[in-house]
Amino acid sequence: MKAALTSTLAVLAMLLGWEALVRFLPVSPDLLAPPSAVLEALGRHPEILLDQGLSTARETALGFLLACVIGAGLGAALSSAALLRRVAMPWVLALQIVPKMALAPLFVVWLGVGAPCRLAFAVFIAFFPVLIGTIAGLAGTDSGALRLCRVLGANWWQTVLRVRLPYAVPQLLAGMKTAATMALLGVVIGEFVTAQQGLGYVVMFAASLGETALVLAAITLLCGIGVVLYGLVLLAELAFARWYGAPMPAGEFG
Amino acid sequence: MPEAPTLIAEAIRFDAVGKTFPTRPVPLRAVESVSFAVRRGEFVAILGPSGCGKSTLLMMAAGLETATEGRLERGGVELVGPHRQTGVMFQDATLLPWLSVLDNVIFPATIRRIPRAKVLEVALRLIETVGLKGFENSRPHELSGGMRQRAAICRALVLDPDLILMDEPFSALDAITRDEMGDVLLDLWQHTQKSAIFVTHSIREAVLLADRVLVMSRRPATVAEELVVPFPRPRTPALADSAEFAAVVAHLRGVIARNMAA
Numbered sequence: 001m002k003a004a005l006t007s008t009l010a011v012l013a014m015l016l017g018w019e020a021l022v023r024f025l026p027v028s029p030d031l032l033a034p035p036s037a038v039l040e041a042l043g044r045h046p047e048i049l050l051d052q053g054l055s056t057a058r059e060t061a062l063g064f065l066l067a068c069v070i071g072a073g074l075g076a077a078l079s080s081a082a083l084l085r086r087v088a089m090p091w092v093l094a095l096q097i098v099p100k101m102a103l104a105p106l107f108v109v110w111l112g113v114g115a116p117c118r119l120a121f122a123v124f125i126a127f128f129p130v131l132i133g134t135i136a137g138l139a140g141t142d143s144g145a146l147r148l149c150r151v152l153g154a155n156w157w158q159t160v161l162r163v164r165l166p167y168a169v170p171q172l173l174a175g176m177k178t179a180a181t182m183a184l185l186g187v188v189i190g191e192f193v194t195a196q197q198g199l200g201y202v203v204m205f206a207a208s209l210g211e212t213a214l215v216l217a218a219i220t221l222l223c224g225i226g227v228v229l230y231g232l233v234l235l236a237e238l239a240f241a242r243w244y245g246a247p248m249p250a251g252e253f254g
Numbered sequence: 255m256p257e258a259p260t261l262i263a264e265a266i267r268f269d270a271v272g273k274t275f276p277t278r279p280v281p282l283r284a285v286e287s288v289s290f291a292v293r294r295g296e297f298v299a300i301l302g303p304s305g306c307g308k309s310t311l312l313m314m315a316a317g318l319e320t321a322t323e324g325r326l327e328r329g330g331v332e333l334v335g336p337h338r339q340t341g342v343m344f345q346d347a348t349l350l351p352w353l354s355v356l357d358n359v360i361f362p363a364t365i366r367r368i369p370r371a372k373v374l375e376v377a378l379r380l381i382e383t384v385g386l387k388g389f390e391n392s393r394p395h396e397l398s399g400g401m402r403q404r405a406a407i408c409r410a411l412v413l414d415p416d417l418i419l420m421d422e423p424f425s426a427l428d429a430i431t432r433d434e435m436g437d438v439l440l441d442l443w444q445h446t447q448k449s450a451i452f453v454t455h456s457i458r459e460a461v462l463l464a465d466r467v468l469v470m471s472r473r474p475a476t477v478a479e480e481l482v483v484p485f486p487r488p489r490t491p492a493l494a495d496s497a498e499f500a501a502v503v504a505h506l507r508g509v510i511a512r513n514m515a516a
Binding site for chain 2: 142144145147148149150151152153154158162163166243244245246247
């Protein structure tokens with residue numbers, strides 16, 4: 001409680017300092033809008049920001065979910081088939097070395113300037129941590145526990161559900177936390193290159209007009225979306241930890 | 255799977271069993287022409303130095319490894335895989351960290367789809383017998399190493415198997431806890447007619463617990479000597495302090511030393 005109070009006070013102090021910087025020093029409010037101006041910008045265009053914010057939030061959530069499904073599915077497939085792993089892993093890793101932002105314009109060429117392009121790009125940059133988390137988690141199953149399953153004559157499903165999955169979930173959740181921030185990043189980049197809608201588009205558009213207050217207002221909303229999504233994954237993690245009831249193996253991205 | 259007829263007097267039989275692992279460049283010969291049988295209700299200890307292949311022997315008895323030569327019989331029927339009536343204990347307790355002690359003990363029933371209510375009474379009694387009463391709802395990480403191994407004993411016994419296989423179950427414990435666990439096992443076996451194979455490198459454990467001790471040679475493991483332990487049951491931990499006990503231990507130590515020198 002005391003720690004939370006200290007943190008809140010620190011944030012308030014920083015915002016006040018920022019406000020003071022712009023008001024009392026020769027910093028142009030056109031270059032760095034003060035918090036009061038950002039608040040005012042939020043109030044000035046509520047319906048635009050809400051509309052564009054909802055678009056971004058929707059696509060981020062959908063991109064995140066798809067990234068989780070594809071990442072976990074592909075991870076499970078790669079974990080269970082050594083041949084597939086040998087064939088696919090070099091490609092998956094090579095894809096990670098490519099600076100993915102540089103591929104964004106290609107996605108426009110392939111998928112046009114609509115939602116499919118932004119979604120695909122978000123999934124493209126967000127699925128990898130989930131994939132790695134799934135593979136690491138499934139590989140992290142205690143070998144003794146698997147031997148126990150064999151002794152007891154457990155079938156494949158029982159082994160997966162009762163042993164492998166509980167061992168894998170902490171790593172999977174760690175991957176999902178990273179994926180949550182990556183999905184938002186992917187959607188914003190998608191909005192930059194498609195230039196049709198979304199808060200990323202508002203940022204670009206407002207910046208080109210020198211409306212720094214509006215830029216910062218849009219970024220504030222983006223932060224909000226990111227915090228909510230990350231918070232949801234964190235809640236899932238807390239719920240799992242409560243069920244698990246023991247110290248969990250630390251996640252790779254945790 | 256046909257049930258073993260009860261008139262068969264042997265719980266398990268090794269018949270000229272050998273095991274070679276296809277390692278490279280030289281195949282590893284772990285076990286060579288091992289023949290012995292465990293009678294119903296008999297407690298057999300397999301004594302040998304670390305890495306002599308005695309664990310491989312036990313894994314074959316558990317149906318987790320297949321013999322490359324010879325054959326194993328379980329209750330008169332050839333053994334081809336894990337057997338429903340066999341309980342197994344490993345060096346580590348391997349409890350599932352997210353399950354309570356009770357749920358870990360009941361885990362075999364969960365896998366076999368036996369209703370919880372059917373085994374609950376047995377599980378609770380076992381937990382009490384090994385001295386874990388009051389810890390039913392604790393998670394494994396809250397227990398000491400010895401307590402975890404006690405829970406593992408309960409798990410191996412919960413489905414009332416007629417044969418228990420134990421692979422150096424106390425080797426990860428400190429010396430004091432280890433003696434304590436031997437006493438727990440001795441106590442459990444006063445009230446049971448179960449057969450057991452107990453792999454160990456502790457001569458004291460072997461002599462205190464077993465009806466018969468098989469001394470293994472160096473790798474490839476084969477039965478170098480067999481000793482019928484001359485102490486009647488019921489036995490108490492105090493037996494280990496007697497002069498007769500010390501004499502048997504000394505004899506076995508000599509046998510092992512001769513084996514190592516050979």
